[in-house]
Amino acid sequence: MIDVHLALPNRVSIGRSFETTADTNEASYDLEVVPAESVKESEGVVIALASTECFSFVRDAQQLKRYRHRDQILYEFEDEIPAEAENMSIGVIKSKASSLFVVANGVGVLPLIQILENERLHISAIAPEIFLVFKYAARCFLELRNSDLVIVKSNCGFDILRLDGGIPAEWYWGGRDIACCLEIIDRVLEALNQPSVFLLNAPALSSGLTERGAVVAGEHEIDLGDALDEECCLIAKGRASPLVDLRNGVLQTRMPFRNILPxxxxxxxxxxxxxxxxxxxxxxxxxxxxxxxxxxxxxxxxxxxxxxxxxxxxxxxxxxxxxxxxxxxxxRGVGSQQIPVIASALPPAHAFLSGIPDHPQANFKLHRIEIDTEGIRQVSGTADNYVDLEKIANQLRQVGFMVPELSANSVRDGVSLRLEEVRFVPQVEHEK
Known part of the structure; x- marks a missing residue:
């Protein structure tokens, strides 16, 4: 007999009674029809599986190289759990050094999925309760994130999580027997040096852990039902995602991506x-x-x-x-040649006016300026000295005038400046 607990509007919890000896592949439900109007159209429900309904396996990076596809993993796990590969649903949590596989036998959950979907309820996730509680506690208690072990006490017994960088790397279920739980803890502590342990609803283990050299980093009591309801509500509204989602394989639901549809x-x-x-x-x-x-x-x-x-x-x-x-x-008889372009004196005039140096650079006076289409026809004037005269010649050469070496005579105001028939070559043509 499988116990089904409805915590509407966002959670459906499934757990197996300890008194029953029913086969895992057979399940019966005492479930009332879930009223669809109790769940908002934009939300859904989360199926939370008890620890007794799931199995866990750890594989390191070297072992994962053997697996080429999902079926290889399922057939390997088939030899270790009482379930057939085609009835398994599998999820994985990847840590730095290994991968934690969570496996559930989907045969017992399928009838519930059909009931919920017949009531037009969207199944937002199928996840183990322990990982839903873990995510809730990780948000509420900062010391949990830096712990090496997290131990949670629920109605099903003790759940033990070994963390690697704040991520679950191993998961053990110790049942309700404290002695059995401590045996599992001893095996885990062998690989850890003075580990920090976070206890949730498990005060009975505090003294035993201290005797084994562990440091209790935090110890808290919470209502697990309220924690599950709050986490499931966030998942159903699309504000959070579960660490493990088993909606695959035989537990594949309708519209698994409905949360991201908006x-x-x-x-x-x-x-x-x-x-x-x-x-x-x-x-x-x-x-x-x-x-x-x-x-x-x-x-x-x-x-x-x-x-x-x-x-x-x-x-x-x-x-x-x-x-x-x-x-x-x-x-016009020019054949394929282009029509001659009308020449203008503006380019050489512009080059001359922009090329002559400013007075701070050279002192000179120009008395006469004649410029035609070919260049300078005549320029006359005076400069203070030969240095200023040479500056003027160099500046004009830079803008395209073919100024020859200058010779000048001394006059009353300095030296004479005279340029005649100086050809102007535009810069582009000059570069060519």
Whole structure:
């Protein structure tokens, strides 16, 4: 006979009576129909398994290399527990040095899953009670996280967890007999040096642990039922996740990812909205391009009518203009050469004005400046000395003027400055 305890709206606990000798593969339930209206539509229930319903195995990294797939693990465990591999559900907790496997025989839980799902209740998780209590206690008591052993006393007996970096690495069930529990603790303590132990509802073990050289880091009494209810409520609402979830294999439930459906829906809506925004932006950009194209077409047609007033508008204005351009080149007799570009004196004038040094750099006076399209036609003036004269020549050479070596005569105000027929070569051409 399997005892089923309903702690609605978010927990269903399953435990085996100690008085029964029923076979593990056979289970009967005395379970009232769970009222679906007692559970909010956005929440669900958590099936909490007692320690008597689960088995634990530890495998190190070297042993895990032998396993290629899940079935290999199940068939190996099949030789050690009274259950067939196809009826097992398995969960794993990975620590630094090893992996803790938690196995449950799903045959006894399947009828309950069917009852809950028939009432349209979502099963948020299937987890051992000890790990639900552990997560609750880890949030409430800081000293638990730094302990080496955690011992919890419940109606089923003593549960012993060895931690590795705050994560359960081994799990033992010691039953209700304190002597049996201490034997298990002795085996665990052999590999630990002055371990710290956290006791939950287990004051009877405090003195025995002290005698064995262990340090009791914390000792607390809590209502395990309230702790389970609070942890299951957080899991059902999607605010927490269990250390072990046995919703796999034979215990696979409908919509196992229902807890993340709201977030998935939000992500899908956001993605669709992003796509719509992208499509809208493309439509707007296309409209702008079409508008600009229409304006350019109008400008081309207007320019064509002004240039060729007697000709009708052709279908391809651009090709017609290119054709007229090629015809014009042929008429001028320049063949495939480009139409000569009109020369301007502005580039050399700009280069000259930007190239002459400022007065703090050189002292000079310019009396006459003549610049044409080729460069400097004539520049005359005076400089204070030969050094200033050379600075002016160097600055003009840097901007593209082919200034020769200067010779000057002494005058009343310094030395004469005279440049004639100095060719200007633009910087790009000069670099080439």
């Amino acid at each position: 977030a998935a829906r939000f992500a899908a809506v956001a993605f669709i909205a992003l796509q719509l925004c992208g499509i809208g932006a493309c439509v707007i950009k296309t409209s702008q391009i079409q508008s600009l194209s229409a304006e350019a077409q109008v400008i081309h047609e207007s320019a064509f009518q002004k240039t060729f007033p007697e000709d009708p508008l052709p279908i391809g204005i651009t090709s017609r203009i290119r054709s007229e351009h090629r015809r014009l080149i042929g008429t």
